[in-house]
Amino acid sequence: MRLLHVIPYHSFVFLLEELSRPERCTQVGTGLTTKTIMSQVESGMDIPSSDEQVQSTSDAPSDGKEKNTRTATRAPSIIVGIVAAVVVALSVFYLLRPEPLLVQGEVDATRLDIAARVDGRVKEIPVERGQNVPAGAVLVRIDNPETLAKHEQMRAAKAVAEAQLANVLAGTRAETIAARKAELERAQAAVVLAQKTFDRTHTLTEQGNAPQARLDQVTDSLHESERAVDQAKSAYDQAVNGYTKEERAITRANVEKADADIQSVQSIIDQLVVYAPLASQIYQRNVEPGEYVSPGVPLVTLIDLADVWIHFDLREDLVKSLKVGDRFDVRIPSLDERGVKVEVKLIATKGEYASWRATRASGDFDLRTFSIRAYPVQPVPELRPGMSAYLDWRSRQ
Numbered sequence: 001m002r003l004l005h006v007i008p009y010h011s012f013v014f015l016l017e018e019l020s021r022p023e024r025c026t027q028v029g030t031g032l033t034t035k036t037i038m039s040q041v042e043s044g045m046d047i048p049s050s051d052e053q054v055q056s057t058s059d060a061p062s063d064g065k066e067k068n069t070r071t072a073t074r075a076p077s078i079i080v081g082i083v084a085a086v087v088v089a090l091s092v093f094y095l096l097r098p099e100p101l102l103v104q105g106e107v108d109a110t111r112l113d114i115a116a117r118v119d120g121r122v123k124e125i126p127v128e129r130g131q132n133v134p135a136g137a138v139l140v141r142i143d144n145p146e147t148l149a150k151h152e153q154m155r156a157a158k159a160v161a162e163a164q165l166a167n168v169l170a171g172t173r174a175e176t177i178a179a180r181k182a183e184l185e186r187a188q189a190a191v192v193l194a195q196k197t198f199d200r201t202h203t204l205t206e207q208g209n210a211p212q213a214r215l216d217q218v219t220d221s222l223h224e225s226e227r228a229v230d231q232a233k234s235a236y237d238q239a240v241n242g243y244t245k246e247e248r249a250i251t252r253a254n255v256e257k258a259d260a261d262i263q264s265v266q267s268i269i270d271q272l273v274v275y276a277p278l279a280s281q282i283y284q285r286n287v288e289p290g291e292y293v294s295p296g297v298p299l300v301t302l303i304d305l306a307d308v309w310i311h312f313d314l315r316e317d318l319v320k321s322l323k324v325g326d327r328f329d330v331r332i333p334s335l336d337e338r339g340v341k342v343e344v345k346l347i348a349t350k351g352e353y354a355s356w357r358a359t360r361a362s363g364d365f366d367l368r369t370f371s372i373r374a375y376p377v378q379p380v381p382e383l384r385p386g387m388s389a390y391l392d393w394r395s396r397q
Contacts, residue, residue, distance in 0.1 A: 110304035120144035158258030171242035346373035
């Protein structure tokens with residue numbers, strides 16, 4: 001209030017106008033600050049009424065300071081403009097770029113369920129889960145005493161068949177041939193005696209000294225003696241000639257049958273020990289020692305880590321741009337987003353289930369899914385079945 005009494009009214013109005021001008025408040029270098037104007041007004045000095053008068057009263061260094069001040073006030077505006085332009089450009093880029101189409105797959109490998117062809121009780125499992133085994137390594141041993149006993153029985157039967165064959169090949173014993181010869185000679189002697197008896201009886205009958213019945217009796221005895229000679233001669237010839245070729249073939253067949261029976265039982269015994277068909281890793285043990293197992297029941301599950309691929313289920317509208325031999329990069333999240341180049345080696349011949357169903361009654365249709373197998377171009381030892389893999393289908397290379 002004291003200022004209003006001291007300063008004339010027109011000077012006060014001019015002071016307010018000067019204070020309301022931004023350049024007056026920011027021109028520190030000119031010396032025309034609020035305090036300077038107030039002192040000029042109180043002392044009755046003439047206050048410059050325009051920028052030209054102020055400019056004329058300022059010295060040469062004040063010109064450089066005013067220029068620097070204007071430059072400093074423009075810098076924030078330039079920065080704000082640049083930031084706004086960058087934001088607009090990024091917004092346009094993200095709005096106009098196509099939305100990524102992520103396709104997720106899963107790492108898979110060859111899996112083998114090893115089963116036995118025989119029944120029995122598990123005797124030993126010398127492998128552990130997660131163990132790497134070479135091809136031919138023992139996985140499971142099964143105990144079956146009945147099969148072992150049957151094998152011994154088949155071996156004994158083969159020995160009998162071989163002995164029979166040897167006997168046939170050796171022929172008839174010399175003692176048997178001598179006995180047959182003696183029987184032949186005895187039959188021949190009986191024929192001689194029967195012939196002499198027949199001759200005498202025939203003569204007596206013609207002379208009427210012997211009845212006809214007696215002649216008939218000695219005639220019948222002669223015929224029996226002759227038949228006995230024929231029989232004895234056949235037995236002697238059989239003894240001399242030995243066994244026929246058909247009998248030899250039968251005995252040989254018996255030996256072969258016995259050998260086949262042994263091989264059949266031996267094949268069952270060989271199945272009592274289960275081996276690894278290839279170098280792999282033990283994924284799961286399905287039985288434990290002491291359990292009874294039946295044929296066909298999986299005992300051990302193996303994973304072949306040398307045959308690893310990535311499995312994708314693609315909609316049919318995506319498969320049309322894919323063919324066998326195509327290569328692209330996939331990302332493995334569990335390997336720190338490591339990129340792996342894969343090659344398509346299998347595209348399912350027939351689509352399976354519908355992975356995307358229409359939401360409208362007309363215009364859209366269900367899309368079937370095709371199974372895809374893509375194998376790594378270069379081996380990746382860190383890959384394990386079950387790991388996830390993904391890629392942007394639109395930007396794949």
